[in-house]
Every structure is written in structure tokens, then in C-alpha cells.
Amino acid sequence: DAGVTQSPTHLIKTRGQQVTLRCSPKSGHDTVSWYQQALGQGPQFIFQYYEEEERQRGNFPDRFSGHQFPNYSSELNVNALLLGDSALYLCASSRPGNEQFFGPGTRLTVL
Amino acid sequence: GDSVTQMEGPVTLSEEAFLTINCTYTATGYPSLFWYVQYPGEGLQLLLKATKADDKGSNKGFEATYRKETTSFHLEKGSVQVSDSAVYFCALVFSGGYNKLIFGAGTRLAVHP
Numbered sequence: 001d002a003g004v005t006q007s008p009t010h011l012i013k014t015r016g017q018q019v020t021l022r023c024s025p026k027s028g029h030d031t032v033s034w035y036q037q038a039l040g041q042g043p044q045f046i047f048q049y050y051e052e053e054e055r056q057r058g059n060f061p062d063r064f065s066g067h068q069f070p071n072y073s074s075e076l077n078v079n080a081l082l083l084g085d086s087a088l089y090l091c092a093s094s095r096p097g098n099e100q101f102f103g104p105g106t107r108l109t110v111l
Numbered sequence: 112g113d114s115v116t117q118m119e120g121p122v123t124l125s126e127e128a129f130l131t132i133n134c135t136y137t138a139t140g141y142p143s144l145f146w147y148v149q150y151p152g153e154g155l156q157l158l159l160k161a162t163k164a165d166d167k168g169s170n171k172g173f174e175a176t177y178r179k180e181t182t183s184f185h186l187e188k189g190s191v192q193v194s195d196s197a198v199y200f201c202a203l204v205f206s207g208g209y210n211k212l213i214f215g216a217g218t219r220l221a222v223h224p
Contacts, residue, residue, distance in 0.1 A: 004154075033211070042115075042200050042214030043155070056211055090154055097210055102147075102154040 002027065004093050004103035012109045013081050021076045021106045025093030032074040033100060034066060037088040049074050050096060078108075086110045113138045115201050117215035124191055124222050132186040132218045134175075134201035142203040144168075144177050144184040145212070149198045158186075158199070191222045 005024045013019050025032055031050045035043035045058035049068035068074045072093075078085055086109050092100035118133040136144065146158040146168070159168030164179035173188045184201060201215040 035212075040217075042202075042216045043212070045211045045213070048211065058211070092155075092212075094210065099157060099160075100210065100212060102156070104152075104154040 004091055004101050006089075006091050006103040006106050008106060009104070010107045010109075012111060014111050015081055015083060017081050017110075018077065018079045019081060019108060021078075021089050021091075021108070023074045023076070023091030023093075023103060025072050025074070025091075026101050029093035029095055029101070030072050031094045031096050032068060032072065033092045033094070034074070034076045035090040035092065036060070037090055037105070039087070043090055046076070081110045083110050113142070113203065113205075113213050115203055115213055115215035117199075117201050117218050120198075120217070120219040122218060122220045124220070126193055126222055126224050127190045128222075130186070130188040130191045130195075130220065132199055132201075132220070134184045134186065134215060136182050136184065136201075136203050138182070138203060138205075140205055141179070142205050144175070145202045145204070146173070146175055146184070146186050147200040147202060147214075149200065149217070151197070155200065191220070193222050193224055196220055196222045 033048040034046040037043040047057040052068045063079045065077045088105045090105045091103045094100040114137045143162040145160045147155040148158045159170040161168040161177035167176045198217045200217045202212045
């Protein structure tokens with residue numbers, strides 16, 4: 001049983017560009033949450049998707065958007081990248097209200 | 112708002128030493144509490160959890176007790192190993208549908224032989 005997978009593993013972008021990160025949830029999970037982990041910090045909740053709808057959002061600007069597909073996989077999009085967006089982006093999947101399982105993350109570097 | 116505070120690291124110990132990593136929380140209700148571990152270059156793994164006051168979570172020799180009176184969930188291990196070197200995160204979540212995790216800043220543990 002594959003766990004949560006994320007792609008790509010690493011990504012380098014320049015300021016102002018746009019980026020898309022992808023996540024495939026663990027088998028049987030229908031809820032996907034995204035977190036941003038800056039260097040030396042704990043993960044910060046970005047948003048959560050269930051039934052293809054964003055149902056909860058953290059304190060992140062509208063430059064951060066997402067999508068969930070019918071197969072429960074998800075994308076995180078960040079527009080107009082800033083240097084401060086450099087971080088490890090973690091995806092977690094779960095069934096509603098149950099334990100979240102995390103993927104290995106995508107390391108984004110903005111130059 | 113709801114938050115988690117952890118002791119600052121790094122914590123440096125010799126193998127077989129006793130480990131304590133302090134964690135306190137501020138919450139408007141009665142959350143579930145977690146410890147996650149992050150090994151170098153990896154994502155987060157759930158280490159242990161407790162869902163109500165006085166519950167003790169345990170796994171791989173690690174333990175933590177949910178103390179409502181002191182709003183704490185300190186992580187302990189009686190004898191650490193080099194392989195325990197990692198970053199440890201305390202976190203809380205409120206049950207009932209949306210399970211947004213709120214994390215502390217993390218505590219890095221380095222265990223030397």
C-alpha cells in the first residue's frame with residue numbers, strides 16, 4: 001500500500017513565477033491538507049480539500065490556491081512567488097476527522 | 112488563538128541518557144495532542160497521540176501524558192539511541208470534522224554515541 005506521494009521532490013523558481021505541486025493521497029483517504037514548513041519552523045496549515053472543495057483555510061494569501069481531483073489527488077498552486085515562499089511543502093491525507101498521514105514533501109527554493 | 116509552545120533546541124544527549132522535551136498548549140477547547148518526528152530529509156511521522164486528559168500515548172519507548180491542569184504534553188524516553196536523532200514536533204487538533212493540525216516550532220534532538 002503506497003503512502004502519500006508528492007512531486008516533484010525539489011523545485012527551484014525565481015521571484016514572480018508560478019509553481020504547481022502535486023500530491024497523491026494514501027489509498028482509501030479522501031481528504032488532503034497542505035502545510036508550509038519554513039526552515040527551522042513547524043508546519044503551518046495552508047488549506048484542506050474534501051470532495052473537491054476547499055473546506056478550511058489557514059492564514060495564507062490568495063496567491064496560494066489549490067484543487068482536488070475526483071481521484072482525491074490534489075495540487076497546490078502558488079502565484080507571484082516571493083523569496084519568503086521558500087519552504088518545504090507537506091501534503092497530508094486522511095479520512096475526515098481521522099489521523100493525517102504525511103508525504104515526504106516538496107522542497108521549493110525561490111531565487 | 113490556539114497555539115503550541117515547545118522547548119527550544121537543540122537538545123544534545125549521550126546515548127542511553129534520559130530525554131524530556133517540554134510542550135505546552137493554549138486552546139479554547141479540549142484538543143487531541145500529538146508528537147510527530149521528522150528525520151533528516153523526510154516528512155512527518157506520527158510518534159504518539161493522546162485524545163483526552165490523563166491519557167498516556169506511547170510508542171518505541173517514547174511516552175507523553177495529556178495533562179489538562181498544566182496544559183502540557185511533555186515527551187519522555189528513558190534511554191535514547193543515536194537513531195532517535197531527529198526533529199520532534201508537538202501538535203494539537205480539534206476533533207469533529209476538520210482536523211487542522213497546529214504545530215509547535217519543533218525541537219531538534221542530537222544523540223551522540
